[in-house]
Amino acid sequence: MNSIQRILHRPFFIKLFNWEYWSFATVYFCIYPVWFLLCLRARSFFFFAASNPTIRNGGFLGESKKDIITIIPPQYHPPSVFFSIPSNGPLVLRELQRAGLQFPLIGKPNIGGRGRGVKVLRNEEDVLNYARTAYLDFHIQEFVPWKLEAGIFYVRYPDQAAGAVTGIVYKEFLSVTGDGKHTVLQLLQKDKRALMYLGSLQTIHGNRLNVVLPPGEKMIVSPFGNHARGSKFIDASHLADETLTQVIDKICKQIPGFYFGRLDIRFESWEALKCGRNFSIIEVNGAGAEPTHIYDPRHSIFFAWKEIIRHWVMLYRVSRINHQKGHRYLGFREGIAMFKEAKDWARKLNAMTE
CATH class of the missing domain: 3.30.470 (D-amino Acid Aminotransferase; Chain A, domain 1)
Structure with missing residues (x-):
């Protein structure tokens, strides 16, 4: 990798030249006038x-x-069980057992967006930690x-x-394929997409990123179908x-x-x-x-x-017809x-x- 390639491999330039990583406000700013016109036509914001x-x-x-x-x-x-905060960890486990849910499970906030607060729960300890740290009502569903x-x-x-x-x-899903030489972390550092989420991946996986995968073995490092999760x-x-x-x-x-x-x-x-x-x-x-x-x-x-x-135009038309109804x-x-x-x-x- 030459000096120019190394510069372009930095997160700042990856984000600059790939609009998919721009902030929500940046992407939508130029087309907000269209939304405003639709609001005027509907006579409602x-x-x-x-x-x-x-x-x-x-x-x-x-x-x-x-x-x-x-x-x-x-x-x-998928089968799901809902819980309100503050939640009692052992009670959460009992309710999951009563509902017949099997690990692995997925914990999700009841009100969410862009994959925030969504976590894989592999065992009872994960469930207890999720229930303890939940700031919003949540639900736990069976992994599909x-x-x-x-x-x-x-x-x-x-x-x-x-x-x-x-x-x-x-x-x-964001993944790496082993070569028998480099650690998962080193493979992630070579990938432009993975580099944009490296901080959160290190938090999630910890020392598991230091593992060297056998040649050809694939590891999914983020099993969530969210753009914000890689x-x-x-x-x-x-x-x-x-x-x-x-x-x-x-x-x-x-x-x-x-x-x-x-x-x-x-x-x-x-x-x-x-x-x-x-x-x-x-x-x-x-x-x-x-x-x-x-x-x-x-x-x-x-x-x-x-x-x-x-x-947006389709949303306006659907809303207008329903409003007339x-x-x-x-x-x-x-x-x-x-x-x-x-x-x-x-x-x-x-x-x-x-």
Whole structure:
């Protein structure tokens, strides 16, 4: 690696020349006027609340996973148990045993976002530590065994019989492949994507990063399908054929009042998913969902802006139709209160992620 390559390998320059690592505010700043115009047309800054009437705030901010999971048919999501804080660790363990959940498990805040506060729980000690350090109500769900994960964006106008898949992102978990010579840490330091998350990976894995993997052995260092946790997002929207669209449409119609958002799904294979089998919905995201296929490194910021605006317009149209059917927008004070709550939740989520 020459001197120029070494300079470009530094996190500052990786972030500078790859917009997918820019902050949320930086990415969205230039297109905020479009959002403002949609608000003017709707005569409400918080029109999105009408998009998914059965989800709090339409799923824009502050939606409860406990409330959402109750409207998803049970065969479509992993077994989960919800807990309120302050929680009692031994009681949490007893409830998990009573529900028949088996390790490994996943702990998630009841109100979350971008993978914050999500942790793999491999044993009883992990569960006790998670319950002890939880700053928000949380739930623990069984780890879904399927190896593939995708985010499928779905939109259905309330006055139409069928919906459409408007984008698919395939999630490639952050991993390294051993060469029998270098430690996991050294392999991560060579990878530009891994380098952007090295601090959190060191916190999670500790001394395990000093292991030398045998040649060809693969280690997934971040098993979370979140861009903020290192997953590479690949645009797989071309897979949205008629068969897959019909399957997703059938599933989403079974979620009452759900018209706009993204399903995060773990599944065995694309073939099985198109047959409607061997999959599990691990998250339902509403009005605040991003069309995350934009984060494919092959896409420019201009492509991202185009896709975000396209989905904003669809969100506006869905919300307007629902509003005409009698579903209300948030009032101004309610909207401001929502953002204040979200700021407090973000602080607590960040504390749970550290």
